[in-house]
Amino acid sequence: MPDQPRHPDPLPPLQHTGHPGELVGVGEDVWMDVIHKMDEVYSDLLQYEVALEEKNAKLEESQQFILSVLTSISDILVVCDRHGAIEEVNRSLEDFTGRDLDSLRGTSVFELLADDQARAQLRHLFSLFGDQALHDCELPLRARDGSAVPVSLNCTPRFNAVGKAMGMVVTGRPVGELKRAYQALRQAHEDLKRTQQQLLHSEKMASLGRLVAGVAHELNNPISFILGNVHALKRYAGRLESYLGAIHGGDSAEHLAQLRTRLRIDRLLGDLPALIDGTIEGAERTRDIVDGLKRFSAIDREVNEAFDLAEVIERAVSWVRRGARDSFHVRFSMPRKIPMTGSAGQMQQVMMNLVQNAWDATAEQPEQWLDILAEVEAGTDTGGARVRVSFHDNGPGIAAQHLPQVFDPFFSTKQVGKGTGLGLSISYGIIERHGGRISAANHPAGGAIFTVELPLAGVGA
Ligand SMILES: Nc1ncnc2c1ncn2[C@@H]1O[C@H](COP(=O)(O)OP(=O)(O)OP(=O)(O)O)[C@@H](O)[C@H]1O
Ligand SMILES: [Mg+2]
Structure with missing residues (x-):
């Protein structure tokens, strides 16, 4: 067979020689080559088709997903191009405006606003913040019944793969709803x-x-x-x-x-x-x-003077002891000065009641003892310096069932005529108003112990 130039395209016209299975001008190997190529192309085509169908299915799936998300969003949503032409809206916006996507697509996003002033305002904002997000901007939109409903809008620019601004995504929620939720919360x-x-x-x-x-x-x-x-x-x-x-x-x-x-x-x-x-x-x-x-x-009388608590305690003890027997011993262990602010008179009332109570409680003892111990605690990061004063006597202590009651008004175990039961309840209020605390307990070594804790004045934290 003479050499034929091998033109892949176009193939020379096929002629029949009269003999079955033989074509004029085409050798068998060329023919086989063509068939082979066709096979390859066909199989490629098949593969492309399968891949295409797969991609199509994925595309449909993601489209369906996006659609379901858009439909479920309760906020209104509008996607528009750089000129403000609407490309996509969600179900909430359709419900809000009473118009469907087909009638909205291509129309201007600014037309959704209720009046010219709002339109001008949004245009202005878009021009100012074209490539930035805009949050909680309250503008009226035209609702399906024709009324103007204030909506809190968020506008976010949309970019393509190479970062070019393609338009805006506008979401919003009617302010009425927010206000209702806020009002319900306030109520x-x-x-x-x-x-x-x-x-x-x-x-x-x-x-x-x-x-x-x-x-x-x-x-x-x-x-x-x-x-x-x-x-x-x-x-x-x-x-x-x-x-x-x-x-x-x-x-x-x-x-x-x-x-x-x-x-x-x-x-x-x-x-x-x-x-x-x-x-x-x-x-x-x-x-x-x-x-x-x-x-x-x-209780509301406000006195704010500087005084020395050590002096107040000493005076309270000497006043109570004036009427007390010699067998009443008071031992002090406290700093020479304890600077405080508040009412010296009220504080004296507290201290006198504590000393008087100790004296009453120890009345049956052959030797009456009261230990007054004052310790100053330096200030910390969380609070200023404080003083802790404890009054420990050698009386019988406080019965367990009475412990929770001793600060109650009119609680007294003393004979009629000896106590009103107001001493500790008044003291409690006074100490509290001075920013302190008072507590009662029984000492492990016997006797009652009352502890007063108060903030100090003029001592750095
Ligand atoms: N040191 C103490 N030891 C044992 N019990 C005490 C002591 N201090 C107070 N109490 C108990 O707490 C009760 C209440 O004390 P509070 O000072 O409030 O009232 P009072 O002393 O009875 O009366 P008032 O102080 O009005 O004269 C007392 O009656 C007593 O039962
Ligand atoms: Mg008392």
Whole structure:
């Protein structure tokens, strides 16, 4: 066979020689070559098709995913090109505007706004922040019922693969919804505050009730014996009046003597001092209770003076000891000066009550001891310097069941007439107002120990 130039394209026309299986001008090897090539192309085509179908399926899948996400977003969403022409919107925007994507696509994003002023404003913002994100910009959009609804918009520029700005993605939420959510939150907060105030109020009423009941109980006793005494005195006064009338009327000595016996004048005179003393005592006790109440209610009096707590403690001890027996020993261990600010008078009241309580508690002991120990603690990062003063006596201590009650108003284990039970509750309030704490406990070595902790003044933290 002569050499043929091998043109791949176009192939020479095929002619039949008349013999079956033989074509004129084409050798068998060329023919085989062509068939082979066709096979290759065909198999490539098949592969391309498979790959294409796979890619198509993936594309559809991701498109479906994006669509489902867009549909589920409750915020409105608009994608537009660089000129503001709408390319895509989500279901929320369709619902909001009452228009579907087909009718919105290609129209201007600015047309979604409710009025010209808002349109101009958004254009201006886009021109200013064309390549930056814009957050929480409140503008009115035209809703499906034609009303202008303020919407809080977030606009983010969209870039292509090489970083070129392609347009904007605008998302937004009607401000009404935000406001409603905010209002619901505020309402819940208000309700909570009201409930808390009610609770506080009922707590206050309960403690006021306890206080009133305590006062009534405390006052009942002295008032009833004052009343009893005064009635007796009134009767005595009547008898004395009759007797004196007889004396001044010049009755005979014999008659006067009879009258004296009948009216039991001598017994009456013997009773008088006790009746008067009892009345005075009852009146004094009432005055003490009222005084205590006055101290108790004077909680808002603001005094802010510099004073020395060491001096206050020493004075309190000497005042209490004036009335105490010699067997009452007080041992001090404290710095020479303890500078503080607040009310020296109120602090003295606290210290006197603590010392007086210790003296009362140790009354049965052959030797009465009170140890007063004051230690200064340097300030830390979280707080300034403080002083801790403890009062430890050698009395019987506080019964376990009484420990939680000792700071309650009117709690007292003392005999009627010896204590109002207001001392520690008043002290508690005073110490608190001075930024401190007071606590009661039983000392492991016996006796009660009261500890007062207070902030110091003029000592660096
Ligand atoms: N050092 C102490 N040892 C044992 N018990 C104490 C001591 N200090 C206080 N208490 C108990 O705490 C109670 C309440 O004390 P508080 O000072 O409040 O009132 P009071 O001393 O009874 O009366 P007031 O102080 O009004 O004269 C006392 O009655 C007592 O039972
Ligand atoms: Mg007391």
